[in-house]
Amino acid sequence: xxxxxxxxxxxxxxxxxxxxxxxxxxxxxxxxxxxxxxxxxxxxxxxxxxxxxxxxxxxxxxxxxxxxxxxxxxxxxxxxxxxxxxxxxxxxxxxxxxxxxxxxxxxxxxxxxxxxxxxxxxxxx
Numbered sequence: 560x561x562x563x564x565x566x567x568x569x570x571x572x573x574x575x576x577x578x579x580x581x582x583x584x585x586x587x588x589x590x591x592x593x594x595x596x597x598x599x600x601x602x603x604x605x606x607x608x609x610x611x612x613x614x615x616x617x618x619x620x621x622x623x624x625x626x627x628x629x630x631x632x633x634x635x636x637x638x639x640x641x642x643x644x645x646x647x648x649x650x651x652x653x654x655x656x657x658x659x660x661x662x663x664x665x666x667x668x669x670x671x672x673x674x675x676x677x678x679x680x681x682x683x684x
Contacts, residue, residue, distance in 0.1 A: 628635055
C-alpha cells in the first residue's frame, strides 16, 4: 500500500461521507417519487400558488365591493330585484298569458254548436 499524505486521507474520508449523504438523499428522493409522480408534484405546487393568488384577489375585490355597497344600497337592491325578476321571467310570462287568455271576450252572437254555413255553389262573380 502506498503511503499517502494525511491531507489526502482526510479528503478521501470527507469525499466518502459526502457520497454516502448524496446516495441517501437520492434513495429518499426515489422513494418519494415512486409514491407521488413529478407531474402531480408540479401540478399541486402550481395549483396551490394559483389558488392562493385567486383567494387574495377575491378578498381584495370583496373589500372593494363592501366599500362601494355601503354607499349605494338602493342601487344594489334594484339590481338584485331585477336579477330575481329575470330568473322568474318564465313563470311570470306564463301567468300573464293565462290572464290574457281568460279575459278575452266571448261573442254570444255566434252559435258555436251550429254547423258552419255551406259555401255557395257556382261562380262568385
